[in-house]
Amino acid sequence: MGLNVIMIGPPGAGKGTQALRFARARGLAKISTGDILREAIKAETPVGLKVQATMERGELVDDATMIAIVRERLMRPDAMAGFLLDGFPRTVEQAEALDQIVEERGNGPLVVVDVRVPLQELVRRLDGRLVCSTCGTNADPFGPTIKRCGKCDGEFVQRHDDDRSVVVERLKVYERQTYPLVKYYQERPTFRVVNGAQRPEDVAFQLDTVIDDAAAVGAMEKAES
Numbered sequence: 001m002g003l004n005v006i007m008i009g010p011p012g013a014g015k016g017t018q019a020l021r022f023a024r025a026r027g028l029a030k031i032s033t034g035d036i037l038r039e040a041i042k043a044e045t046p047v048g049l050k051v052q053a054t055m056e057r058g059e060l061v062d063d064a065t066m067i068a069i070v071r072e073r074l075m076r077p078d079a080m081a082g083f084l085l086d087g088f089p090r091t092v093e094q095a096e097a098l099d100q101i102v103e104e105r106g107n108g109p110l111v112v113v114d115v116r117v118p119l120q121e122l123v124r125r126l127d128g129r130l131v132c133s134t135c136g137t138n139a140d141p142f143g144p145t146i147k148r149c150g151k152c153d154g155e156f157v158q159r160h161d162d163d164r165s166v167v168v169e170r171l172k173v174y175e176r177q178t179y180p181l182v183k184y185y186q187e188r189p190t191f192r193v194v195n196g197a198q199r200p201e202d203v204a205f206q207l208d209t210v211i212d213d214a215a216a217v218g219a220m221e222k223a224e225s
């Protein structure tokens, strides 16, 4: 039986990093819709050209486009043993489509993790987010304050303000369009909440525990039905 996981949470919650670690540790296909779209833009594919302006404004790409991308990706052989989706679904319509795809694949339940971080903490993280001006590496927000990058000795600088206004827009979009997903999922026995305002290793530990627990519950339910 496969392990199928989605993570819901606002931008800045650390989902991307946690998703990568978890997927690697469990041999799951890690699928980030943001990454897929950024690659499409870079390669100037028809989809990339269509979504570029929407993404630059921090708004959501339309559901039909996103559902087609994810359906195609989840049906590829490497995703059949299980997947970890980062950035999808973001709307209830996408969530309904995902339920249908999971049903068609018939391989394991869907585990849903909501990574919660209070708004003040998100703003603090964004305000304090330092990035190397030479190689682009993020400074460790939990580490000691250092002025130079450990990788290339470049100078750490504050991220640009224009980035910040886009991030604020994405936080608003999250509240309006993505948070209703929690309502859609929260009554399910495979839904779990994780506190994302802890040290990354503590978030990772909590994720491991709750995902295994929810998957076991989901497998039991499937067996009974």
Ligand code: AMP
Pocket: 011, 033, 034, 035, 037, 054, 055, 056, 058, 059, 060, 061, 062, 066, 086, 087, 088, 089, 090, 094, 170
């Ligand atoms: P992310 O890297 O997940 O924060 O996504 C970056 C941007 O890609 C978002 O601000 C949206 O414009 C777009 N995007 C990614 N995933 C989705 C999705 N599931 N639905 C709509 N737009 C998306």
